[in-house]
Amino acid sequence: MSGSGNGPDDASSAPGTPPPARRRGRPARAAAEAGPGARERILAAARTEFAERGYDKTSMRRIAKAAEVDSALVHHYFGTKEQVFAAAIELTFAPALTMPDALAGGGADVGERMARFMFGIWENPVSRQPLLAIMRSALTNDTAAAVLRGLIERRMLQRVAGELDVPDPEFRAQLAASHLIGIAMLRYVIKMDPVASADTEEIIAMVAPALQRYLTQS
Amino acid sequence: MSGSGNGPDDASSAPGTPPPARRRGRPARAAAEAGPGARERILAAARTEFAERGYDKTSMRRIAKAAEVDSALVHHYFGTKEQVFAAAIELTFAPALTMPDALAGGGADVGERMARFMFGIWENPVSRQPLLAIMRSALTNDTAAAVLRGLIERRMLQRVAGELDVPDPEFRAQLAASHLIGIAMLRYVIKMDPVASADTEEIIAMVAPALQRYLTQS
Structure with missing residues (x-):
């Protein structure tokens, strides 16, 4: 394509x-x-x-x-x-790139903080629309996917991993992120109920323990 | 578009x-x-x-x-x-629509069975390529997204929920599914390491407990 x-x-x-x-x-x-x-x-x-x-x-x-x-x-x-494209998505991604700050120090609520951080970006249409556009581009074009991958690896993943005191921190950070990406797909793209219309607090309450396990338990 | x-x-x-x-x-x-x-x-x-x-x-x-x-x-x-399109994706989705059978009866390994079922479909290029194509269409076209949503709701979600003995079974089934969808995005579309090149058994071992919690613990 x-x-x-x-x-x-x-x-x-x-x-x-x-x-x-x-x-x-x-x-x-x-x-x-x-x-x-x-x-x-x-x-x-x-x-x-x-x-x-x-x-x-x-x-x-x-x-x-x-x-x-x-x-x-x-x-x-x-x-x-x-x-x-790389320069444009770096601009669009700027809010998401502060994710490592949200995880700094770990703690018993780091999973909840990660989920809250994600919804803080996705629930705002102003920051959601350009992120959806990037996901669309990455899903339909290999070059766009490579640019996105490079940006996340270079600017986010290493820093997130640096905040985590677990074995395979990058692997675990990606598994946690994958969960949030999947929720974004169901809620904002496919718009499937009940996830699409659930209160974000309900979702956070359910998802935070899963993220917490990835981010802190070895 | x-x-x-x-x-x-x-x-x-x-x-x-x-x-x-x-x-x-x-x-x-x-x-x-x-x-x-x-x-x-x-x-x-x-x-x-x-x-x-x-x-x-x-x-x-x-x-x-x-x-x-x-x-x-x-x-x-x-x-x-x-x-x-609806007829074509129903055909493509036929293997995925047997997911409820994989979850039947619940049990202490239902989370692992769900993860294994997903990789059984995604790791095979013959079944992976058309599924990726559906995801691309759903992500770039609202009508395609609605058709996919209708198919999943009608043919899969209710049956999955019927197999689960927890409160809000559809919500929980979707949260579990969202995790697997997100992993598929990272591994097969954005191709980000380490998730992209990890052994499926490593991923299953990490992810199964998260799915298990959604599917069985109230």
Whole structure:
């Protein structure tokens, strides 16, 4: 299911570890014409386009158009489509990347804190919609999945594991996260009752002991 | 993200409870020309097309072409695109629909049996690929999500709940299922290590107690 009409934007190196942005096109003139704040405008446009259309259907040209800049400037600042996507999801994921802080110190309620943290993000439509969009992209495009995997491994997993005093902390952190991801799928995507309409406190009460076991019991 | 070029195929009534197939077009002549086994050919073609392209990009015309029949015959046998999809995923989901049998009688190892049942389906590429395709469709298209939800509610959830002797059996069955769905996402879609490359027995040993708690402890 690769996108159509993206041409060279799809050219990419090994996913997950983006190389430095390529410099090409007419960057100097384009940057001058685009005025101040162009980079931020491009990033905001990329975030919106990827969220609304998914990875496959978003092209560099479309991002440039939405940001009202020359396509060359998108390449200048971000490199490939894969790299723009990486920058966009890093922005979208910023709230989720603070998860390790929520788990710091462990304790008898760390499972509950993890569940509460997840609902704090997912129950707010403003943070939920772009996260759903990322999940959609990752599920339908291998490059998008690799970028997401790289971001989570680099920015979240090691830190979470560092907070846990158990054997195989990364494995356990992933099992706990998988449970919350699955609940998000049932509740917000497939919208299946009773999980879809249950009070979050009911879900937290049931799920917290399962998370607690992963995060603290060896 | 609605598909393009599907035209009237997208017209649908309330999802989840398909009305009887519409009769239109030139069914009698088309059926005669298509020869015996046409219905099965259409269903097999629909399953393949939906699996390879997802719900959005699959059209009735394309299914008809793949099955080498007239489009009118697809409408004759199945009605709308939504109804063909429902029939196709019911076929794909047939192995998963036997889940309640795996849980029958409960017992101290029912959590482990549930996890084992899931891996029995997901570890086999032949059954995994079409399931991933359904998840992709459900995640990217609301109609596909509604059809999947209807199938699971009608054919699986009530029976699973009937096997459990706990309060809120459907809620608990869904929480257990959500965990397994999340593991499938991490392992087979995002392919994140260590969960992606862990031995299934390692995962089962960790996850079974969490499932057991949902399925048996009140």
